[in-house]
Amino acid sequence: MSTWELFTSGFSVLMDPYTFLMVIFAIVVGTIFGALPGVSATMAVALGLPFTYSMAPVPAIVFLVAVYCSSITGGSITAILFKIPGVPSSAPTTFDGYPMAQRGEAGKALGIALGASAIGGLVSALAMLTLSPQLTQAALSFSPSDIFAVTFMGLSILTCLDSKNVLRTLISGLLGLLLACVGQDPMYAVQRLTFGSGELIAGLEMIPVLIGIFAVTEVLKQTTATKKLSADEGNASVNTKMPSFREWWGIKWVLARCSVIGTIIGILPGAGATIASFLCYSTETKLSKHPEKFGTGIIDGIAASETANNAATGGAMVPLLSLGIPGGNAAAVMMSALVLKGVQLGPLLLVNQPQYLSATFASMVVTNILMVFVAIGIAKIFAQILAVPYSYLGPIIIMLAIIGSYATNMSIADVKIMAIAGVLGLVISACHFNSAALILGLVLGVICEGNFSRAYTISRANLVAMFARPVAGTLMAVSVVLLLWPIVSPLFRKKKD
Amino acid sequence: MFELICNVLLWAGLLYAYFFNVLEAPIPDRTARNPYTLKPDIWPKAIIILLLVCIAINIVNIIRKNRGNTDFTFASMFDMRIRRWLGIALVVAASFVLEPLGYMATCFLVLFLYGLLLGQTHVIRLFVFAVLVTLLLYVVFSVLLSVNLPRGTIPELRNFSLYVEGVVSSVKSAIGM
Numbered sequence: 001m002s003t004w005e006l007f008t009s010g011f012s013v014l015m016d017p018y019t020f021l022m023v024i025f026a027i028v029v030g031t032i033f034g035a036l037p038g039v040s041a042t043m044a045v046a047l048g049l050p051f052t053y054s055m056a057p058v059p060a061i062v063f064l065v066a067v068y069c070s071s072i073t074g075g076s077i078t079a080i081l082f083k084i085p086g087v088p089s090s091a092p093t094t095f096d097g098y099p100m101a102q103r104g105e106a107g108k109a110l111g112i113a114l115g116a117s118a119i120g121g122l123v124s125a126l127a128m129l130t131l132s133p134q135l136t137q138a139a140l141s142f143s144p145s146d147i148f149a150v151t152f153m154g155l156s157i158l159t160c161l162d163s164k165n166v167l168r169t170l171i172s173g174l175l176g177l178l179l180a181c182v183g184q185d186p187m188y189a190v191q192r193l194t195f196g197s198g199e200l201i202a203g204l205e206m207i208p209v210l211i212g213i214f215a216v217t218e219v220l221k222q223t224t225a226t227k228k229l230s231a232d233e234g235n236a237s238v239n240t241k242m243p244s245f246r247e248w249w250g251i252k253w254v255l256a257r258c259s260v261i262g263t264i265i266g267i268l269p270g271a272g273a274t275i276a277s278f279l280c281y282s283t284e285t286k287l288s289k290h291p292e293k294f295g296t297g298i299i300d301g302i303a304a305s306e307t308a309n310n311a312a313t314g315g316a317m318v319p320l321l322s323l324g325i326p327g328g329n330a331a332a333v334m335m336s337a338l339v340l341k342g343v344q345l346g347p348l349l350l351v352n353q354p355q356y357l358s359a360t361f362a363s364m365v366v367t368n369i370l371m372v373f374v375a376i377g378i379a380k381i382f383a384q385i386l387a388v389p390y391s392y393l394g395p396i397i398i399m400l401a402i403i404g405s406y407a408t409n410m411s412i413a414d415v416k417i418m419a420i421a422g423v424l425g426l427v428i429s430a431c432h433f434n435s436a437a438l439i440l441g442l443v444l445g446v447i448c449e450g451n452f453s454r455a456y457t458i459s460r461a462n463l464v465a466m467f468a469r470p471v472a473g474t475l476m477a478v479s480v481v482l483l484l485w486p487i488v489s490p491l492f493r494k495k496k497d
Numbered sequence: 498m499f500e501l502i503c504n505v506l507l508w509a510g511l512l513y514a515y516f517f518n519v520l521e522a523p524i525p526d527r528t529a530r531n532p533y534t535l536k537p538d539i540w541p542k543a544i545i546i547l548l549l550v551c552i553a554i555n556i557v558n559i560i561r562k563n564r565g566n567t568d569f570t571f572a573s574m575f576d577m578r579i580r581r582w583l584g585i586a587l588v589v590a591a592s593f594v595l596e597p598l599g600y601m602a603t604c605f606l607v608l609f610l611y612g613l614l615l616g617q618t619h620v621i622r623l624f625v626f627a628v629l630v631t632l633l634l635y636v637v638f639s640v641l642l643s644v645n646l647p648r649g650t651i652p653e654l655r656n657f658s659l660y661v662e663g664v665v666s667s668v669k670s671a672i673g674m
Contacts, residue, residue: 036637047642167558171551178544185537188528191521192541193514216588223584223614391617392626395608399634402591402607403600407644412596419592423585431500453535460533 007129009355010362019059023366026066027374033067034074035086035382036404040207041273041313042330043407044071049337057341061356062363064334069121069313069367070374072273076113076306077379081106082397084215084404088206088443089273089312092281092305094214095436099297110379111243112299113306114372116255120307121368123259124266124314129361132322142268145455145466149475150265151448154279156286156483158437165432166486172434176441177448179204186450187457199413206274208405208414209442212421213428213435215401219394220426243299251303254284262308266315273312278443280308286482295436314364321349321357501559508552515545583614599649599658600639604631640665 014020026048033044048067052060075086080097093113100109142150158173159166182193183203194200258280265276284304285294294301319325324345326332338345343356388396405418428435455472459465467473519538528534587610595603608627617623638644639662648658 033642036642167551167555171548171555174544174548174551178541178548181541181544185540187534188525188537190524190528190537192537193518194521195518196521220581220584220588223581224578389617391612391615391623394615395611395627396630398588398591398611399604399607399630402595402603403634403638403644403646406595406646407638407642410645412592412647415592415595419589422588426581426585427503431503449540452540456535457533 005358007358007361010129010358010360010365013058013062013355013359014362014366016059019062020366022055022059022063023066023363024370024374026063027070027367027371028378030067030070031074031077031371031375031378034071035077035378036400040087040330040408041068041071041075041089042333044068045330045333049333052337052341057338057343058355058359060341061334061338061343062359064337065317065360065363066367068330068334069310069364070371072309072313073114073117073121073306073371073375074378075309076117076302077110077375077382080109080113080302081379081382082215083218084397084400085210087273087309088210089277089309090305091210091214091274091439091443092277092436093302095281095295095305096297096299096301098218099295100299100302103297105297106383108243108299109297109302110376112247112251112302114375114379115243115248116251116258116303116306117310118368118372119255120259120262120309120311121313121364121371124263124311125361125364125368127263128314128318128321128364129357132318132357138264138267143455143469143472144451144458145469145472146475147268148448148451148455149467149472149479150268150279151275151444151451153475153479153482154275154282154444155440155448156282156479158440159483159486165434168432169434169437172428172437173441175433176438176443177445178441179209179438180442180445181449185453186446187453199411199416203446204417204442205405205408205411205414206443207408208418209421210439211401211404212418213425213439215397216418216422217425217429217435219397219401220422221429222390222394247299251300254300254303255307257283257287258304258307259311262311263315263318265308266312267318268315272316273309274443275447276312276315277305277309278440280304282440310368317360317364321345321360501556501563504552504556504559508549508556511545511548511552515542515549519545580614584611587611587614595647597650597654599651599654600635600646601631601658601661602649602654604634635661636665640669 014023029048030044033047034041045064045068048064052063055063072087072089075088075090076093076097077086079085079090079093080101083094083098085091085094097109097113100106155173155177158170178193180203182200184190184201185192191201261280261283262273262276265279266272281294281301281304284300285291288294288300290298316326316331320331320335324335326335335345338356343349344352349356401418401422402415405414406412408414425435428438455466456463467476519541524536524538528536587607591603591607594606598606605627608630609623612623612627613620635646639646648662649655
């Protein structure tokens with residue numbers, strides 16, 4: 001089947017009114033699930049599974065893909081409006097989205113988030129349809145040392161996140177990396193830094209820490225300054241206006257880079273949307289002409305994070321469909337549903353059952369376009385909450401944080417971790433440390449250490465051999481320069497003066 | 498001063514962790530003998546060493562910056578307002594009482610008490626709000642999303658949760674859900 005035939009047959013599937021309605025239903029459900037704290041994309045897909053039991057295989061895959069894509073986008077709504085990342089991959093969206101919402105630019109922030117999500121999703125869908133086999137081969141040729149170098153490059157942002165506080169930002173990032181070590185070591189399952197607590201053996205769950213540091217800390221800060229938050233100045237409802245063409249044109253390279261990086265990261269097994277959004281946010285901070293503005297509420301930050309996490313959804317579908325290897329947890333849930341439906345995932349899918357690839361593509365395209373309109377409607381409903389006095393809204397955020405943390409694993413320990421993370425967020429703020437750097441370290445820590453250990457063993461403890469590969473060597477050299485430049489450049493300047 | 502104390506405590510805590518808590522179980526013999534594996538304690542220890550150095554520099558910077566600052570006293574450490582301390586206490590307490598009290602009572606208490614803490618003076622309105630939001634969140638997460646919210650271990654509260662669940666399930670069956 002040619003690419004064009006795949007293209008047309010995919011859309012003919014969606015011409016069926018029942019399938020089309022199911023896509024719209026899936027977008028509504030997925031966006032709401034994504035916006036609710038504690039309901040991750042994986043959980044959203046898992047919750048969508050029962051709906052597919054009575055469906056034929058093609059509508060089932062169309063439905064699940066729509067839930068998956070829209071849940072990732074839905075996470076940005078609460079990230080921007082309440083500083084609660086609905087899904088972990090929306091955490092970097094809070095860095096710039098929430099300050100914009102506080103400035104009365106929630107509408108523009110949401111417009112950028114939804115538009116960028118759609119662009120990222122569409123680019124990755126196209127890549128999935130046209131370059132699936134090549135992309136899979138490229139991703140599979142990545143060795144552990146290459147993946148380590150990619151994540152290390154993400155960490156090299158640490159010295160750039162706050163140029164006036166390089167040391168404190170570095171300490172925050174290192175603390176995040178140390179927190180990622182809590183629990184069992186990735187190679188031999190030896191317990192580390194658990195301080196005798198059985199509840200920490202599995203490590204720190206990402207969602208409670210994110211919710212604690214972002215949402216709970218914010219409410220605790222507001223406790224001494226009771227006020228009514230308004231989404232748009234003088235207007236309780238959010239006017240979800242799309243940014244101007246000029247603003248979109250200004251971030252064209254951000255959208256292009258993050259779509260490509262997000263798709264590639266999505267393909268890498270074990271990486272996924274969260275790593276993609278953090279890596280792209282860090283990359284854009286490095287490449288920006290005004291890195292000091294990142295974190296203060298600029299559209300580049302939101303676009304980087306949201307383009308990447310949606311591009312990763314298409315990326316995750318590539319190895320799932322063409323090799324039968326799920327790129328992430330949500331893809332794994334989808335895989336189980338498709339296998340139950342008799343779909344033979346793997347290299348023969350394109351030969352024997354090409355309709356699934358075309359249906360996935362068409363579903364992703366339609367979802368990413370329709371999602372913008374559906375999400376605007378849902379965002380408006382969520383935004384009404386902002387008109388509620390903070391004495392009502394604050395307690396609701398605390399309760400959503402508690403339930404969201406608990407719902408991740410049905411674990412009371414996660415709620416305690418969330419509460420401790422909330423207090424830790426206050427301490428971080430009082431000590432002028434950087435919570436974004438801490439989260440970056442925590443997110444990248446596990447994948448960084450795991451791949452470093454594997455690469456170390458494969459290279460028989462030879463560090464030179466580890467980075468002798470072209471990809472790893474180049475990325476490491478670039479990372480070291482990027483990491484040291486903000487520290488070394490002032491010394492050069494002093495000498496010059 | 499708060500910043501300095503936090504940094505010193507963090508430094509001391511990391512030093513303690515370096516010597517006593519990095520590994521909580523012995524490294525398997527085969528791993529220990531293999532010269533080509535990265536021992537499980539190497540990575541965290543390397544991070545701790547870097548942190549000890551960075552925090553030590555930060556401590557020196559804080560002391561230098563505040564030399565001659567008359568406000569740099571132990572008393573200034575307790576500047577944080579009482580309401581924020583109460584907020585912290587409430588959040589931490591909620592995470593600990595969730596298991597014995599269960600979702601219903603914890604949610605109601607958090608919504609009501611935190612509302613008071615944030616300056617809400619209409620007590621009756623707040624009471625009604627707390628009851629309604631408790632039920633709304635219960636319906637969204639427990640009924641629609643099938644999240645098994647904790648019922649509590651105190652018999653009376655557990656029975657109340659079971660009673661509410663019974664009412665909800667009879668409503669569900671009545672409307673054919």
